[in-house]
Amino acid sequence: MRRDNEFRYSRLAHILREQIMSGFIKPGEYLLSENELCKYYGLSRTSVRKSLEQLQKEGLIVKKVGQGTIVSPDLVISPSERRTLRILTNAPSYFVDNCLGTIIDAFQTKFPHVDVKLLTFPSWNYWDSMMTSIELGQPPDLVLMTDRHFAHPDRADSFLDLREHLDDLLGELYPRVVEPFREGNVQPAIPVTFSPVYLAYNPELFARYGVEEPRAGWTKEELIEAARKLTVDQDRDGITDLYGMSLSSFLNRWPVIALQNGVKFDESTDRSAVVDTLNFFHDVVYKQRIATLYHSSRSTSNAGAFLREKAAMVLTTSIEIAGWRNENMPFEAKVAPLPFGPVKSTLLVANTFMVHKECQDRELALAFLRTTLDHKLQTRLARETGFLSCIPEVNEAVWDATRLASLNIANRQIENGYFLHELLGDLNVLEELEAEMELYWGGLESAESFADRMIRILSNKS
Template structure:
């Protein structure tokens, strides 16, 4: 998640002060009747002049959040119902996302809890969301907060637009305890944290319990290596008398969040440390050949000619595939399908590099 603003260093300090004080009042950390710190103390704390602090406090007084009492200071208060002045936050979200109904429910609960805040949900068209956001910003249709996948952030950097993003990392966030360092680094540029990762979606294997049972698959770890995957998928595959596949043993899409898992499992890599492409790297070739063999030689996986996730997930949800390579993020779609399914979570085998199905791939 990141913010889109163009601000000077002073503007950032000033906004940080106003936002921090307003948040403490709206969220109940400061309660009606509490007196806040003196102007002098606030100026030292937020590195602002007393004049700037006095101006910011006047804003909160006009919003009905503070009451200035002569000789005593500024006291927290709540405005009368008819005097409430709502603050609006524009939240950008991808327009085709299946999460939108859930997001709207969350926003409704948020506004019930914080009646002085309103969140305007703005659907962002894809795939050109980066260009759309830049056009909106240029026309002063600014989106305050929006979701930014890692590959869109990379495009932002490549286009030279990263300076338009307001660096965002919550002050209370503890880097080591709150997230993986690798995830944080994906949203950094020139040492600046421009966005904070809040969704990490590992890639895992899901399977239908009934299909495994019908195929006689038992034991805690039937897939010990790549050929174990092939054998399990073969046992779960069902063909019609004329040779057509009625049930696939395994399925995965060709999207960037799926097939690279095979490269990672095999110790492959797409580029060297200096950025040189390694498309013909032997372990890459071996992994990609295995993917092709799953489709054409072993015939346990449907042939996909494009990178859409939908075909593979639909097959799995309709019970036409026993196993699937999917992400925690996409598992939300399985929630109401009435399927008896589970995740396959084998243990890491450090001695066998091709037996590492515990490896995850970020799907931001």
């Protein structure tokens, strides 16, 4: 864990250093407070303080007692004579941590005269940070974002239509992954990695407690029975310290179970399908007590029980699993087919690139995207990190058919996958639904009661 902690604080130091050297935070201006840096970048206070100490040693910042930390008023930034490609990224990001460095190295092998600069901002105010950067006269050339960021209402008009420039590349990708990032005839975003949300399990725990591992065609009843056997008071102190499942109340996870039960997430949604879905969560969490529930959107929170071998199964993605491996996951997780309902559907997540219309070097930005989606590089990333490629040929070369079938992306299975912004529309609907579910997730509102409000929100989303 020591190396991981060192990586975390050096990464934040790099993020803040780039914000300072790019002029986003100017000499004499205040940085975020230590508390805010902890919250927005998902770090401990120790890691944040080590990051600031590093920048202070470099002469980039000055601590003012009782006031905060400012960029050194005497700092002078000399302009570079080399060409620069500016990429805006969000934090935390497993794709940035595990893949982007390899892509940049491959790009700079082709373009050794180019400096690639990453300007990284926390996800919560990502779009506002981008607009501020543009107003300062430093528009990004490329913007890396998640599918959830794509739900922002101002996304389309500010970005190039990539179909005009990269139509040959788009034709190589899964159509189901590309189409949701198209608006009319305009393709403002191109996905560079994606994943279905799937069920991962710890085979060592299954073996330890004599539980048969999931197989093709297993049922929801069999999942519940397995979870029951895997819910154990291991040290016999009267407190359960191993649960069959770890579930999340965040909207990028639980809708998978709703989709499998036939919930349409629009005005045609059948009320009984909604009630069945909501009752499932209350049943396994509060009645049978065979699942633990996390209420945080932070991936590290969702990982906590599973990584520490305190939960045997978890809804996750290949993106998240790749990040967990980097956090010293002590076992090799396996993929289980989703058994939650009769509809073989799932949720999709993705990382996408967009080219801003104000970018200062369109040629380099497009060349970077071509490098990213090169078949050999995509194959290397898939083998080394476990990330799924948006190119079917790459996935079929790296993984066997059984694994791809369990992920619901073999043959035409992927046609039954949906991105969150397809199901719910813009951020206002996402935020309203999350806010309205607070009492339900706390076990303080029945499935029957909340189902009516959920259907009202879905019916009014247009």
